[in-house]
Amino acid sequence: MLLMDDPVLRSIEMTTEAIRARSTAHWIIAFSGGKDSSAALKIFLAAYRRAKVNLSRMTLIYCDTGVENPVLDAYVKAFLQKVRQEFVELGLSINIELLKAPIPDRFFVRIIGRGYPPPTNSFRWCTTGLRIKPVSEFIAKQNPDNTVVVLGLRQSESRQRDRALALSSNLYWQKQREGKGDYDLFLPVVEMSVPEVWDTIFGLSLPNALDKSDLETLYRGASGECPVIKAPTAPPCASGRFGCWTCTVVRKDKSANELIKSGHFQLRPFLAFRDWLAEFRNDPANRWHTRRNGSAGLGPFTIKARREILRRVDALEDLTATTIIDVEERGVIAALWTMDNFARLAFRPQGNC
Ligand code: SF4
Missing domain, CATH: 3.40.50.620 (HUPs)
Known part of the structure; x- marks a missing residue:
């Protein structure tokens, strides 16, 4: 050859x-x-x-x-x-x-x-x-x-x-x-x-x-x-x-499922969270009724829904003994909530989702 x-x-x-x-x-x-x-x-x-x-x-x-x-x-x-x-x-x-x-x-x-x-x-x-x-x-x-x-x-x-x-x-x-x-x-x-x-x-x-x-x-x-x-x-x-455990772009995470089948049972709670999150996004009750730019359509998660996601991430961290959201990220999340609360009260929300 x-x-x-x-x-x-x-x-x-x-x-x-x-x-x-x-x-x-x-x-x-x-x-x-x-x-x-x-x-x-x-x-x-x-x-x-x-x-x-x-x-x-x-x-x-x-x-x-x-x-x-x-x-x-x-x-x-x-x-x-x-x-x-x-x-x-x-x-x-x-x-x-x-x-x-x-x-x-x-x-x-x-x-x-x-x-x-x-x-x-x-x-x-x-x-x-x-x-x-x-x-x-x-x-x-x-x-x-x-x-x-x-x-x-x-x-x-x-x-x-x-x-x-x-x-x-x-x-x-x-x-x-x-x-x-x-x-x-x-x-x-x-x-x-x-x-x-x-x-x-x-x-x-x-x-x-x-x-x-x-x-x-x-x-x-x-x-x-x-x-x-x-x-x-x-x-x-x-x-x-092949990448993020949070990925909801695919309907089913075949890769994680196969890894679990091959013995990586530690992935189970991560996969369960991902599946829950994919469902949670589709419930209109969890979303603003307008987009950030004011146009019609489902917008961002409500603050209540974001609190629920955070609560579940905390539970996942406890269950898996991992850090999913670090201290700095938590600080930025808190600041963003304050801004959104203020924006919802004072003005029509700005920007794109
Ligand atoms: S969430 Fe999915 S689509 Fe997005 S970067 Fe990660 S693997 Fe890629």
Whole structure:
């Protein structure tokens, strides 16, 4: 078999060339914990060893939404701790940055503080604030013109079938256009199918910190993940959801159900809360009868409903011995309640839900 017919070898070759061509750039690896970004990281490390150049700056970023599925969250945090040590032992100067949304954008601050209804397919307010904005703001603070972001993004399965077409243009490089500065995206797994992604994960050794079997288990019932960069070809968040335990965009959380079946019983109360919240949003008695901008239609949760959600979150924290809403977030929620109470009494409410 010709080397370039092997998708993993071809990707390593393309990535090696890219690293050599942009050796003065800041390389940022966007890591989500999912299979595609894990494969992209493995290919990047294999290519970097082959390239035999010294990249001046490398950073691995992970965006912590604060509501990641607890099993995924524990897996990723353990991985990041181990890989930090492994990078040191390998002499790789790769920084690791944990990014977080600003407090007003966090999931429960929006829901309980501002009364946002939990997201649906038609009102998916969460992805931008929780995942995309923290990443784009981090990149904007670098030097976007001389930045390459490595993203585990694959082209659609249908286009993948036509590999001849794919080879005719360089799909590996894309330009990300952002208001705060354009930068380059490099997509090591762009041409790969799902089995090829798994071949990469199981076939390449570095980083050893990545537990392949744990990752495989996490994927039972999940087929995709939410994007951290709004690239034109990225599938919409939750099209095959793998991420927030609070996600109400999907009707049933297949991923959590499969994890529970495989023995992660600690997820049961989280799933029960999610299911309750999805029902709770649909009861008109829990919502303002107008939107924040005054137009007709169901608006934010009433303060009474927000108190009830908070009471249930508190009970969930007690039951699971976890912190779901931290002290700072609680402070912002209290301030937002005061503002909404004042606004309801004094004026017609402002802004959009
Ligand atoms: S997983 Fe669901 S809740 Fe989380 S960002 Fe994606 S769509 Fe929103």
